[in-house]
């Protein structure tokens with residue numbers, strides 16, 4: 524059963540990328556989240572260009588206007604801008620810090636003239652950005668207070684025949700071997716069990732929500748990303764991710780597991796996350812391509 528009530532969706536919007544949305548999204552937390560989003564895109568990000576191509580397969584014409592909903596650091600916005608050179612991309616987020624980063628990256632990638640950033644809290648309402656041909660919501664729909672209302676807004680904002688693509692992480696990214704050579708084997712599994720129980724990164728099956736909002740599902744797909752060979756920044760990504768997990772699970776994990784996590788997160792240790800050669804990086808996503816009929 525993947526369906527959660529709206530209450531659940533709102534209560535447990537801890538995201539695999541980070542935490543803190545809704546209960547004080549302070550500067551420290553946003554900086555941490557931004558770093559994590561960029562590392563995620565760097566390490567697992569090959570899928571973003573594939574996804575942008577997939578959007579092209581489902582979009583009816585060459586899109587002229589694309590909205591990125593909860594754009595974060597804009598890794599999706601940039602992939603879409605690369606894929607659709609004739610389109611203006613409107614990156615929407617409530618966080619000024621995230622939008623600043625998008626401005627800088629758009630400049631670096633030479634697409635600043637086609638990147639519009641819009642600061643808006645989507646819990647308050649849909650911003651007046653005009654009609655769009657494509658809307659993209661990656662790891663963001665489960666974070667808003669009322670996803671069904673937002674889906675209705677998106678339906679209205681899309682031109683007839685327009686495409687909405689929703690992407691969510693399935694499960695949590697995995698980095699560690701079962702046996703770390705210290706502590707009890709299975710540490711990552713035990714962390715994930717606790718996080719799943721806390722609905723960390725929980726999202727429902729969006730299909731019935733999309734259909735209720737008047738969309739027709741064009742395709743649903745699962746994407747598994749297995750970064751092989753392991754990219755150079757895998758250790759930094761694992762470190763950023765596991766330190767958030769550590770913060771969240773402090774007091775819940777057995778003391779021995781917390782010790783092992785501390786050890787992994789202490790960079791000077793020869794078998795710390797930054798130094799060990801046996802990390803893997805695996806993640807998976809589900810994506811729904813839905814058309815406004």
Ligand SMILES: C[S@@+](CC[C@H](N)C(=O)[O-])C[C@H]1O[C@@H](n2cnc3c(N)ncnc32)[C@H](O)[C@@H]1O
Pocket residue numbers: 538540544560592593594595596597598599615616617618621643644645646647660661662663666667668
């Ligand atoms: C987990 S991040 C995902 C970012 C990006 N889409 C990605 O996949 O890398 C979720 C983003 O949604 C934004 N967000 C969450 N709730 C929002 C709201 N009510 N209004 C606008 N943005 C929101 C956050 O600021 C954050 O940047």
